[in-house]
Amino acid sequence: MKDWRYWLAEQRGTLLAFGIFIVMFVIYTSNHPAGFTANVVQTASNKGVLLAFVAMAQTLVVITAGIDLSVGMIFTLTNCLASWLVIGTGVETAFGVVAVLGTGLLCGAINGAIVIYGRLQPIVATIATGAVYFGIALLLRPFPGGSVNEDLADALTGRVFGVVPASLVVLLAVVLVVWVPFSRSVLGRAAYAAGSSEMAAYMSGVPIRRGKFAAYALAGLLAAIGGLFLTFFTYTGDAAYASGNAYTLFSIAAVVLGGVSLFGGKGSAIGAIFGALAFRTIGDLLFVFDFDPLWQPLFQGVILLVAVSLGAFALFRVRNRLEWFL
Amino acid sequence: MDGMVPLFRMEGISKRYGGVRALEKAELSVSSGSIHAILGENGAGKSTLIKVMAGVVAPDEGRMTLDGGEVTFASPGAANKAGIVCIFQELSLVPELSVADNIVISDPPKRFGMIDRKAQRRIAEEALARAGAADIHPLALVKDLPLSRRQMVEIAKALARKPRILILDEATSALTATDVAKIFSVLKRLRSEGLALLYISHRMNEIAELADHCTVFRNGRNVASYPAGSKSDNEVVELMIGREYSHIFPPKPAAVPATAAPRLEARKLSWADRLHDISLTVRAGEVVGLGGLDGQGQRELLLAFFGVLRGLSGQILIDGKPAAIASPSAARDDHIGMALIPEDRKTEGLMLPMTVRENLSFAALDRLSKAGIIDRAAEQRLIDDMVGLLAIKTAGLDIPVGALSGGNQQKVVIAKWLMRQPRIILLNDPTRGIDVGTKQELYQLMRKLADTGAAILFYSTDYDELIGCCDRVLVLYDGAVKRELVGAEITERALISSALNIHGEESPVGLGADA
Numbered sequence: 001m002k003d004w005r006y007w008l009a010e011q012r013g014t015l016l017a018f019g020i021f022i023v024m025f026v027i028y029t030s031n032h033p034a035g036f037t038a039n040v041v042q043t044a045s046n047k048g049v050l051l052a053f054v055a056m057a058q059t060l061v062v063i064t065a066g067i068d069l070s071v072g073m074i075f076t077l078t079n080c081l082a083s084w085l086v087i088g089t090g091v092e093t094a095f096g097v098v099a100v101l102g103t104g105l106l107c108g109a110i111n112g113a114i115v116i117y118g119r120l121q122p123i124v125a126t127i128a129t130g131a132v133y134f135g136i137a138l139l140l141r142p143f144p145g146g147s148v149n150e151d152l153a154d155a156l157t158g159r160v161f162g163v164v165p166a167s168l169v170v171l172l173a174v175v176l177v178v179w180v181p182f183s184r185s186v187l188g189r190a191a192y193a194a195g196s197s198e199m200a201a202y203m204s205g206v207p208i209r210r211g212k213f214a215a216y217a218l219a220g221l222l223a224a225i226g227g228l229f230l231t232f233f234t235y236t237g238d239a240a241y242a243s244g245n246a247y248t249l250f251s252i253a254a255v256v257l258g259g260v261s262l263f264g265g266k267g268s269a270i271g272a273i274f275g276a277l278a279f280r281t282i283g284d285l286l287f288v289f290d291f292d293p294l295w296q297p298l299f300q301g302v303i304l305l306v307a308v309s310l311g312a313f314a315l316f317r318v319r320n321r322l323e324w325f326l
Numbered sequence: 327m328d329g330m331v332p333l334f335r336m337e338g339i340s341k342r343y344g345g346v347r348a349l350e351k352a353e354l355s356v357s358s359g360s361i362h363a364i365l366g367e368n369g370a371g372k373s374t375l376i377k378v379m380a381g382v383v384a385p386d387e388g389r390m391t392l393d394g395g396e397v398t399f400a401s402p403g404a405a406n407k408a409g410i411v412c413i414f415q416e417l418s419l420v421p422e423l424s425v426a427d428n429i430v431i432s433d434p435p436k437r438f439g440m441i442d443r444k445a446q447r448r449i450a451e452e453a454l455a456r457a458g459a460a461d462i463h464p465l466a467l468v469k470d471l472p473l474s475r476r477q478m479v480e481i482a483k484a485l486a487r488k489p490r491i492l493i494l495d496e497a498t499s500a501l502t503a504t505d506v507a508k509i510f511s512v513l514k515r516l517r518s519e520g521l522a523l524l525y526i527s528h529r530m531n532e533i534a535e536l537a538d539h540c541t542v543f544r545n546g547r548n549v550a551s552y553p554a555g556s557k558s559d560n561e562v563v564e565l566m567i568g569r570e571y572s573h574i575f576p577p578k579p580a581a582v583p584a585t586a587a588p589r590l591e592a593r594k595l596s597w598a599d600r601l602h603d604i605s606l607t608v609r610a611g612e613v614v615g616l617g618g619l620d621g622q623g624q625r626e627l628l629l630a631f632f633g634v635l636r637g638l639s640g641q642i643l644i645d646g647k648p649a650a651i652a653s654p655s656a657a658r659d660d661h662i663g664m665a666l667i668p669e670d671r672k673t674e675g676l677m678l679p680m681t682v683r684e685n686l687s688f689a690a691l692d693r694l695s696k697a698g699i700i701d702r703a704a705e706q707r708l709i710d711d712m713v714g715l716l717a718i719k720t721a722g723l724d725i726p727v728g729a730l731s732g733g734n735q736q737k738v739v740i741a742k743w744l745m746r747q748p749r750i751i752l753l754n755d756p757t758r759g760i761d762v763g764t765k766q767e768l769y770q771l772m773r774k775l776a777d778t779g780a781a782i783l784f785y786s787t788d789y790d791e792l793i794g795c796c797d798r799v800l801v802l803y804d805g806a807v808k809r810e811l812v813g814a815e816i817t818e819r820a821l822i823s824s825a826l827n828i829h830g831e832e833s834p835v836g837l838g839a840d841a
Binding site for chain 1: 382401402403404406414418419420421422423424427428431432434436439440441443463465466467483597598626629634635636637653674
């Protein structure tokens with residue numbers, strides 16, 4: 001086989017998610033009253049990147065064969081924190097951003113430490129830490145409120161050169177600065193190896209613990225970037241329980257749509273980003289087709305089921321039934 | 327060895343697991359430029375010894391020296407750094423990563439802090455070429471490769487780490503004959519390059535061909551150490567098992583008359599491009615062997631009978647009547663009564679974390695229950711019978727089956743199916759990686775089952791087993807039956823020549839006389 005075929009096989013999930021997103025987005029914009037304009041793209045992008053950041057966070061943990069049910073709560077906590085700190089002069093704002101991102105990183109690191117060194121199941125550990133993070137968020141913002149440096153907020157949610165949505169540029173930058181180095185580093189390789197076969201990885205002398213720890217910690221950081229952006233869009237902090245939980249669950253949906261295997265060891269954050277954007281577009285589609293918004297959850301669920309089933313079609317071609325279980 | 331300072335020495339190494347002594351004051355010394363064979367039954371302490379060397383297990387007492395200085399290894403990574411690399415029996419490859427990723431996994435080449443993919447590709451290609459496996463594409467995912475190719479990748483991976491001491495633990499068990507020959511020449515070259523090699527195998531002929539020095543382990547102690555070739559096979563085997571080693575195969579009874587009705591029959595069975603027009607019969611009371619090189623469709627044939635494969639063409643007949651076997655659960659139904667002892671007991675045969683009792687009952691639960699409720703007393707009676715019949719050594723029925731030794735695990739797999747009193751028994755290389763004593767018990771059991779009326783189809787990669795156990799042997803080549811050997815025709819020579827599809831005549835492609 002030629003090299004490109006192996007590459008194609010590896011990127012299949014990502015390409016499929018990209019395809020699904022493009023098809024949905026084309027349907028959306030072609031039926032939008034305003035059509036494919038910079039404004040429409042900017043709005044869609046601003047809504048989409050929030051889930052994209054949280055989905056990236058989820059990807060890192062899912063790759064290690066874990067799951068992070070606290071990403072939505074880190075997202076909420078950092079939103080509340082940003083509504084206190086990211087304000088004032090340039091220096092004060094910069095300090096605030098660093099503090100918010102640092103908090104996210106710390107939350108992720110705590111998750112990682114509990115799962116790796118405390119040897120707790122990721123699902124249980126992150127339900128517990130998620131509740132703690134939400135508790136802190138609630139103490140910070142018992143009622144929605146606060147404010148944010150509006151110049152920065154407007155710059156990052158506006159457009160670059162009048163066309164390109166700034167939020168998309170930030171998303172790309174985060175991919176280049178966080179995801180690409182991680183996926184190509186020894187730690188990233190260790191995270192994949194631990195997710196695919198932890199025993200084999202251990203036997204091969206792979207730094208499993210450091211790899212997994214890095215994945216959890218960076219997941220916290222990515223969720224915090226999402227929380228920061230939420231503040232930029234809303235100008236406020238809001239400890240909303242339902243919204244935090246929805247982001248956690250949608251991030252898992254986005255990750256699966258993006259071709260990341262929940263069994264670990266396989267997939268890419270780029271696939272998860274397209275999964276997130278596609279998932280967001282489902283809601284927008286309802287809007288352009290004048291559906292009652294009440295239909296949105298049902299419709300999202302159906303689309304998710306269909307999309308995930310696409311990946312299962314390969315099972316019909318299997319001629320040796322033992323391959324079902326691989 | 328004489329006068330030379332050993333490269334690596336282990337002295338007084340002991341290790342206990344709970345109450346079980348795995349190693350008791352074991353000694354070993356390894357020199358550069360030699361191949362050192364370790365022999366012993368399963369449970370003799372070989373695996374533990376290697377795990378201590380490779381940093382997987384910490385010894386309770388004893389010391390290790392490398393180049394004369396004392397060393398301890400906290401992890402496999404630490405042992406690797408010291409130049410000790412082990413190829414484990416259980417493969418240590420990460421399935422979702424590519425071949426190249428796996429080969430460099432312990433110490434990937436880096437550039438600007440990231441993995442240098444070009445350098446990685448180059449290292450992988452070199453290592454694969456050194457292992458004689460240049461046909462494997464470095465970008466292929468390990469999970470897509472068959473077992474024998476994976477083992478070659480494992481060897482390439484070990485070589486890429488530039489070891490000083492290379493340990494091979496049953497590293498050839500899944501390899502085809504061609505690959506074994508390649509690996510042997512690689513190992514001999516490594517020896518001449520000054521590496522120390524430790525070679526663990528149950529195959530005496532491999533040890534005879536490779537080893538310079540042998541050490542025999544029994545009950546956690548090294549009982550003998552001698553230059554290779556200074557003891558006969560029989561002497562060695564006696565050292566290993568500590569008892570007279572004779573009558574390993576039970577006597578064969580008179581042949582079942584060819585006129586007897588077949589219990590299991592296949593007519594022109596074909597599947598995908600792996601099985602081609604296979605026709606065969608197995609009568610009650612017969613042990614029919616499947617021979618040939620590994621991977622010629624034997625496994626698929628057994629799976630076809632057992633209802634695992636879809637899109638099968640041809641016919642399967644049970645007691646002369648066509649049968650549609652749609653799934654393993656249909657195959658085991660009483661009117662067919664089929665059992666399959668799978669190749670990989672750890673994934674297809676057992677649920678390792680579950681107890682011995684639970685594992686034993688799985689296949690027979692429907693027979694032991696009324697209206698969905700398990701009859702515990704009946705279950706216990708049947709389990710007691712089986713544990714007695716197969717002499718399964720276990721500390722209790724309620725311990726995880728994963729805690730048993732390999733041979734006893736395999737007995738549990740077999741017992742599980744015997745609880746249904748199957749009429750047709752398919753065995754897929756059941757003795758791979760188990761010790762001589764257990765093998766002998768299995769041979770006798772197989773014959774006993776045939777004598778009590780079962781029809782047995784038995785695939786083995788070990789020619790001695792086929793010769794010793796089978797009434798007839800069908801040799802497969804490229805998914806088709808190339809030859810049927812009956813009674814006295816079953817000889818090593820006939821098996822090998824038909825396995826290579828040369829059939830006693832001059833081979834048109836010139837396979838050479840080395841076979």
